[in-house]
Amino acid sequence: MTQYRPTTSNLPSELPGLRLEEFAEWVADAHPELGRVTGARRLVGGHSNLSYIVETDNGRYVLRRPPLGHVMETAHDMRREFRVQAALGGTPVPVPQTRFYAAADTRNTGVDTEFYVMDFVEGTPFGDASVNADLSPATAHELSLETGRVLAHLHEVGPAEVGLADFGKPGGFLVRQANRWNKQLVASESREVPDTRRLGELLAASAPEDSGSAILHGDYKLNNTLVDLTGAMPRIAALLDWEMSTLGDPLTDLAVLGIYWRMSEIHPTTAEAFASPVDFSAGYASFGEVSAAYFAARSIPEPPHMPWYHALAAFKIAVITESLHYRFVTGQTVGDDFARMGEMTEPIAAEGLRAFSALDSDALDSGASSQPYPNSSFGA
Incomplete structure (x- = not known):
């Protein structure tokens, strides 16, 4: 096989988290099938793992690596993220084709930590509402329903059928989630967040039985997709950012989507600080x-x-924003879009408390909700 050697004179010497010349030389030796690396740029917009588009003379690829600074325990596991996407290839779930994973102790990669490489997928990123300018109300509405259906497709994939039977622990998922995010809150706190702490206490004391077990994305939202808008109807071409994937109760994924879907309605701060593509006036x-x-x-x-x-989802997202706030105030971030993350923590937790208040004392045992979820469209 031909061994490609990079021409590095036109490559930037370093990107945040990636020494490109060294990476290009490593690829030439370890993965010549990718072709000669000719350039790279960091994809902006994410608040966690770092992604780069890598240009080669054979095409474009995406490199994913952990963040540079403070990380939450059990998060940012590149091997797990790589494994679940590789397993879902060939299922109805749209994922990029994975190429290879490199462990943290792999030498001379130019990355200095674990990472993986996957194919670049053509599609429109739905990072914020500006994408709606060329979207008809009918297209926005159909894309909304497609978002729900793609999540259902994921949850219908049998873990054992794709080699993921050991990807998580069976049973007790909701109890573990409540405990885990309480632990993460303690690890990420740099200030008083009383609503967030109160919500965590309520959830830990009231977790119901799991509704079932499925492959979870863990951070499912329209922002984490690429959408094909070239056909008669919109189609999600790729579901990205699998760093929080596991096996567990599928309704937790749906609830996370629900919090993200309604960020513009939860509080003025969340409407301003969270770049959501979901605009109900545009037809969503x-x-x-x-x-x-x-x-x-x-x-x-x-x-x-x-x-x-929904209360659990709000707590999880509030803890994540608090972790991002911690990274911002300690100078462990890349990019300027972390500055307002901390402002979102308590408003999101307050939304979770409102959700929790919709349950009377025996609702979790009886399976009955005492009242509609107040001030929301979850049941609309």
């Missing part, structure tokens, strides 16, 4: 419609205690 469906599309695709009913799941 309510989350009630998205949720209905999800349950219809799975042919299962919506449980009456869904507000508990």
Whole structure:
């Protein structure tokens, strides 16, 4: 096989987290099938793992590596992220084709930590509402329902069928989640966040039985997709950012989507600080419609205690924003879009407390919600 040697004179000597000349030389020796590396740039917009588009004379690829600074325990596991995407190749779940994983102790990669490389997928990133300028209301509405259906497709994949039977622990997932995010809050706190702490206490004391077990994305939202808009109807071409994937209760994924879907309604701060593409005035469906599309695709009913799941999702996202705030105040970030993350923590936690208040004292045992989730469109 021909051994490609990079021409490095035109390569930037270093990107944040990637020494490109050294990486190009390593690729030439270890993975010549990728071709000669001719350039790279960091993809902006994410708040966690770092992604780079790598240009080669054979095409474009994406390199993923952990963040540079403070990370939460158990997060940013590149091997797990690589493994789940590789396993889902060939299923109805749209994922990029994976190429290779490199462990942290691999020498002379120019990355100095674990990373993996996957194919670049053509598609429109839905990072914020500016993408809606060329979107018709009908397209926005159909994309909303597609978002629910793609999540249902993921949850219908049998873990054992794709080699992921050991990707998580069976049973007790909701209890572990409540405990895990309480632990992460303690590890990431740099200030008082009373609503967040109160919500964590309530969830830890009331976790219901799991509704089932499935492959979870862990951070499912429209921002983590690439969308093909070239056809008659929109199609999610790739679901990205699998760093929080595991096996667990599938309704936790749906609830996380619900919090992200409604960021513009939760609080003025979340509307301003979170770059959401979801704009209901542009034709996006309510989350009630998205949720209905999800349950219809799975042919299962919506449980009456869904507000508990929304409370857990709010707590999880609040803890994540608090971790990002910690990284910002300690100077361990790349990019300027971390500055307002800390402002979101308590408003999101307050949304979780509102969700929790929709449950009476025995709602989790009886499976009945005492009232509609207040001030929301979750049930609309």
